[in-house]
Amino acid sequence: MKITVNGREMEIADGTDLKLLIHSGKVDPDRVILVLNDSVVKNDLWTRTILAEGDRVELVSFVGGG
Amino acid sequence: MEDTLVLGGRKFTSRFFLGTGKFGSKETMRKAIADSGSELVTVALRRIDLEESQENILSFIPEGITIMVNTSGARNANEAVRIARIAREAGYGDWVKIEVINDSRYLLPDNQETIKATQMLAAEGFTVLPYMHPDLYAAKALVDAGAAAVMPLGSLIGSNQGLKMRILIEVLIEEINEVPIVVDAGIGRPSQAAEAMEIGADAVLANTAVAVAGDPVMMACAFARGVEAGRLAYLAKMGQEKAVASASSPLTGFLYDE
Numbered sequence: 630m631k632i633t634v635n636g637r638e639m640e641i642a643d644g645t646d647l648k649l650l651i652h653s654g655k656v657d658p659d660r661v662i663l664v665l666n667d668s669v670v671k672n673d674l675w676t677r678t679i680l681a682e683g684d685r686v687e688l689v690s691f692v693g694g695g
Numbered sequence: 696m697e698d699t700l701v702l703g704g705r706k707f708t709s710r711f712f713l714g715t716g717k718f719g720s721k722e723t724m725r726k727a728i729a730d731s732g733s734e735l736v737t738v739a740l741r742r743i744d745l746e747e748s749q750e751n752i753l754s755f756i757p758e759g760i761t762i763m764v765n766t767s768g769a770r771n772a773n774e775a776v777r778i779a780r781i782a783r784e785a786g787y788g789d790w791v792k793i794e795v796i797n798d799s800r801y802l803l804p805d806n807q808e809t810i811k812a813t814q815m816l817a818a819e820g821f822t823v824l825p826y827m828h829p830d831l832y833a834a835k836a837l838v839d840a841g842a843a844a845v846m847p848l849g850s851l852i853g854s855n856q857g858l859k860m861r862i863l864i865e866v867l868i869e870e871i872n873e874v875p876i877v878v879d880a881g882i883g884r885p886s887q888a889a890e891a892m893e894i895g896a897d898a899v900l901a902n903t904a905v906a907v908a909g910d911p912v913m914m915a916c917a918f919a920r921g922v923e924a925g926r927l928a929y930l931a932k933m934g935q936e937k938a939v940a941s942a943s944s945p946l947t948g949f950l951y952d953e
Contacts, residue, residue: 634745635743654746655746656746656747656749657751659751660743660749660750660751661743662740668784669781671785671786688743689740690740691739691740691751691752691764692738692739693714693715693721693738693739694716694767695737695765695852695880695902
């Protein structure tokens, strides 16, 4: 199944939830703001949110800035 | 003497705001905030890579500090609004520095789009601090749009050129009385921060000049003191500049008078 993560296409297994997606990488989950199809999904809902074909995921975080 | 700045319904005792970009380490940034006494800092929102294992910048910002997300990277009002909404939805408050920039060489703010974004976000209850080109009509429009402050650039972002826009900022200070004027961008030295405060700015926001200094923590403290000195001088009301000398010592009773 294909989804888009930060503008890039990504292949994931059916049934992958948001928590699984985040934990597949090295990023600190506490740092991540996850935006699914233009809405922020808080981390307590990550296990309950199963990704669907064509979903657009944005993974963003606060960084230093002026 | 109590001299608090009221901004967006909050009281600030320090009029020195600090950006968190370009610091060599997050610990240095944390110490610069803590030691300078700054009570408001800006952060940016960026895409991250799943394979990236960086520390969370927010855990290095001392407790009680107002965090304002900037909309850097936004090229129009809609993009700025989207960034602000994401930050708020994620639970990080509603303070936003609007920064809409199209020009990559001079990084000048687009006042028209900034006004639009300010209207939209203020209507949604955000505390909006727009970074702007110091134009009086734009500043008035921002106030009408619901801005909590107006933040004119001193000079180009990160240029350390100081208060090049002084004459236009003085116009804003004189004409815009509804909200504080925060001089943002280009302030390269504590003396330039003091100059901005001496002419009546309500606060100064600096980043590059502090973050890239040999000792950023010491420089943050120097900036905080520059801001404080300039503020005191403004409140104390400075003497007028004169073209000719005016003796400080009495002009009578000289020892060698015949």
